[in-house]
Amino acid sequence: MKKFFQEIKADIKFKSAGPGQKLTDSAGEKAPREKPQQPALRQPRQGPTDEAQMAAAAALARLEQKQPRARGPTSQDSIRNQVRKELRAEATVSGGPELPGTKEVPEPKEEGSTHLAVPGVYFTCPITGATLRRDQRDAHIKEAILSHFSTDPVAASIMKIHTFNRDRDRVKLGVDTIAKYLDNIHLHPEEEKYRKIKLQNKVFQERINCLEGTHEFFEAIGFQRMLLPVPDQEDLEEFYVLSEGALAQPQSLERHKEQLLGAEPVRAKLDRQRRVFRPSPLASQFDLPGDFFNLTAEEIKREQRLRADAVERLSVLRTKAMREREEQRELRKYTYTLLRIRLPDGCLLQGTFYARERLSSLYEFVREALQNDWLPFELLASGGQKLLEEENLALNECGLVPSALLTFSWDAAVLEDIKAAGAEPNSSILKPELLAAIEKLS
Numbered sequence: 001m002k003k004f005f006q007e008i009k010a011d012i013k014f015k016s017a018g019p020g021q022k023l024t025d026s027a028g029e030k031a032p033r034e035k036p037q038q039p040a041l042r043q044p045r046q047g048p049t050d051e052a053q054m055a056a057a058a059a060l061a062r063l064e065q066k067q068p069r070a071r072g073p074t075s076q077d078s079i080r081n082q083v084r085k086e087l088r089a090e091a092t093v094s095g096g097p098e099l100p101g102t103k104e105v106p107e108p109k110e111e112g113s114t115h116l117a118v119p120g121v122y123f124t125c126p127i128t129g130a131t132l133r134r135d136q137r138d139a140h141i142k143e144a145i146l147s148h149f150s151t152d153p154v155a156a157s158i159m160k161i162h163t164f165n166r167d168r169d170r171v172k173l174g175v176d177t178i179a180k181y182l183d184n185i186h187l188h189p190e191e192e193k194y195r196k197i198k199l200q201n202k203v204f205q206e207r208i209n210c211l212e213g214t215h216e217f218f219e220a221i222g223f224q225r226m227l228l229p230v231p232d233q234e235d236l237e238e239f240y241v242l243s244e245g246a247l248a249q250p251q252s253l254e255r256h257k258e259q260l261l262g263a264e265p266v267r268a269k270l271d272r273q274r275r276v277f278r279p280s281p282l283a284s285q286f287d288l289p290g291d292f293f294n295l296t297a298e299e300i301k302r303e304q305r306l307r308a309d310a311v312e313r314l315s316v317l318r319t320k321a322m323r324e325r326e327e328q329r330e331l332r333k334y335t336y337t338l339l340r341i342r343l344p345d346g347c348l349l350q351g352t353f354y355a356r357e358r359l360s361s362l363y364e365f366v367r368e369a370l371q372n373d374w375l376p377f378e379l380l381a382s383g384g385q386k387l388l389e390e391e392n393l394a395l396n397e398c399g400l401v402p403s404a405l406l407t408f409s410w411d412a413a414v415l416e417d418i419k420a421a422g423a424e425p426n427s428s429i430l431k432p433e434l435l436a437a438i439e440k441l442s
Contacts, residue, residue: 160213222246279346
C-alpha cells in the first residue's frame with residue numbers, strides 16, 4: 001500500500017513539470033506539437049521525499065482505521081443467524097431454493113427437442129384412462145369424478161370426499177362419524193331417533209359439513225332433507241331423514257359404509273412410458289426434459305423444510321456418517337427418475353419412476369417385460385453394485401436419480417441351467433410384442 005502511494009505521488013510530480021523541450025531550443029520557445037522523429041529519452045523519476053513518505057504512511061494508517069477488515073462470525077449463534085439471512089434472501093429471489101451444497105443440476109432440455117430421452121412426465125387417469133401432463137392431473141380427475149355422479153352417485157360422492165379434501169386427518173374424522181351414524185341405524189333399526197340427523201348439530205357442523213361430498217353421499221344412500229319441529233322451539237330445524245326404502249335395505253347401507261371407510265383418494269398414476277431400444281453406444285446418455293427438474297409448490301415447501309434443517313448442520317463439524325446422510329438428502333430433491341436396463345442381448349428397456357419408489361417396483365417393471373417372468377434375475381448398478389429386491393430400498397437411496405443405466409443379470413443357478421441346456425445366454429428375453437415395437441436410440 002505504501003509503494004502504491006509513492007508511485008502516485010511521483011507520477012503527479014512528473015506530470016506537473018510541464019511539456020518537454022529540446023536542449024537546442026531557447027527557453028522562451030514553445031515545444032512543437034508534432035512528434036519528433038526520435039523519441040525523447042524519458043528522464044528517470046525522482047523518489048519521493050521523506051516528508052512525502054511520512055504523509056503517505058499517515059494516510060494509509062487512517063484508511064486502515066476507517067475500513068477495518070470484515071471478520072466472519074465467531075460463534076455458533078452468529079453462524080446460524082448469518083445462514084438464516086442468506087436462506088431468506090435466496091427464498092425471496094428464487095421462490096424455490098435448493099439445499100446448501102447441492103450438486104449442479106443438469107440443464108434440462110426443451111420438450112420440443114427431438115433428442116429427448118423421453119418427451120416428458122405423464123400420468124394416467126384411473127377413471128377415464130386418459131394420458132395427462134402433470135399440470136392437467138387435478139383438474140381432469142375432478143371433472144371425471146363430477147361426471148361420474150350421473151352413473152353411480154354413491155361411488156362418485158365417496159371419491160369426492162376422499163379426493164377433494166386434502167386434510168387426511170379431517171377426512172378420517174368425518175368418515176368415522178358418518179360410519180357411526182350408519183352403525184346406529186343398522187344396530188337399532190326400530191329407533192326413529194337414529195334415522196334422523198340434525199344438520200345444525202355441533203358435531204355434524206364441525207366434522208361433516210366442512211367436507212366436500214358429504215351431502216351428496218347422504219342423499220345418494222337414501223337420506224332426504226326435511227324441516228321438522230323441535231321440542232321447546234318454535235322454528236323448524238333441517239334434518240337428514242332416512243327414507244323408508246333405504247331403511248328396508250340394511251345390507252346396502254352396510255355396503256356403502258364399508259366402501260366409504262375403505263376408499264382412498266383418486267390419484268393419477270405415473271405413466272411408465274415403457275420403451276425398448278436397440279443396442280446403442282448412447283445407452284448411458286440421458287437428455288431429460290424440464291419435468292424431471294421442475295418442482296411443484298408442495299415439493300418446494302418440502303425443500304425449504306430440509307434447508308431449515310440444514311442450518312444446524314452448517315454450524316458444526318460433520319463426520320463421515322453425517323456427510324453420507326446429507327448426500328442422501330441431496331438425492332431426495334428429485335421427484336422422478338428415468339431408468340434404462342441393459343438386457344443380455346444388448347437391448348435397452350426404459351421406464352419412468354418416482355424417485356421414492358422401491359426397488360420392488362423396478363423389478364416388477366422388468367418382470368412384466370420378460371417372456372419367462374418367473375425366472376429369478378438380478379439388477380446391477382454402475383460399478384457392479386447389486387440391487388437386491390428384498391432390500392426394498394428407494395431408488396433415490398440407491399443413487400438412481402435423476403437417471404441411471406442398469407444391467408440385467410440372470411441368477412447364477414438360472415445361468416447354469418441355460419448353459420447346460422445348450423441355449424444362448426445372451427439371446428432375447430423380451431416379450432414378442434415389445435420386440436415388435438423396438439426403436440433406435442438417438
